[in-house]
Amino acid sequence: MKTIPVRNPINKACAVCHTPFKVYPGKADDLYCSPVCSQIGRRAFNPSKELLQNLLWLAPTTSLAKVFGVSDKAVEKRAKLMNLEKPERGYWAKQYATGFEVDIEKLISLIDAEKVEIPQ
Numbered sequence: 810m811k812t813i814p815v816r817n818p819i820n821k822a823c824a825v826c827h828t829p830f831k832v833y834p835g836k837a838d839d840l841y842c843s844p845v846c847s848q849i850g851r852r853a854f855n856p857s858k859e860l861l862q863n864l865l866w867l868a869p870t871t872s873l874a875k876v877f878g879v880s881d882k883a884v885e886k887r888a889k890l891m892n893l894e895k896p897e898r899g900y901w902a903k904q905y906a907t908g909f910e911v912d913i914e915k916l917i918s919l920i921d922a923e924k925v926e927i928p929q
């Protein structure tokens with residue numbers, strides 16, 4: 810007999826307005842409480858090679874994709890194009906198993922810091 814895992818919602822704070830909201834484990838990467846915040850929170854997907862390299866080791870591509878508002882395929886493709894080194898398969902599962910949590914605020918501040926430094 811198969812056991813049905815209990816899926817307790819996780820409490821999170823919206824990355825934009827900081828309103829607490831609940832997500833279910835399968836959607837633990839959700840960052841925003843609403844589509845409006847998701848629209849505001851999205852970052853233009855134009856990281857430098859150095860920044861993206863850095864980000865790849867700070868969070869899984871699924872989380873990076875959400876911060877940039879693109880698909881994880883887009884992030885993977887860009888990383889490949891830039892010839893960046895990515896954590897191997899299973900790396901993030903191991904991190905999560907030891908209590909790792911994506912620090913969205915940190916990701917956003919790194920991305921925004923670069924935007925200020927590099928004028929378009």
Ligand SMILES: [Zn+2]
Nearest residue numbers: 823826842846
């Ligand atoms: Zn919000």
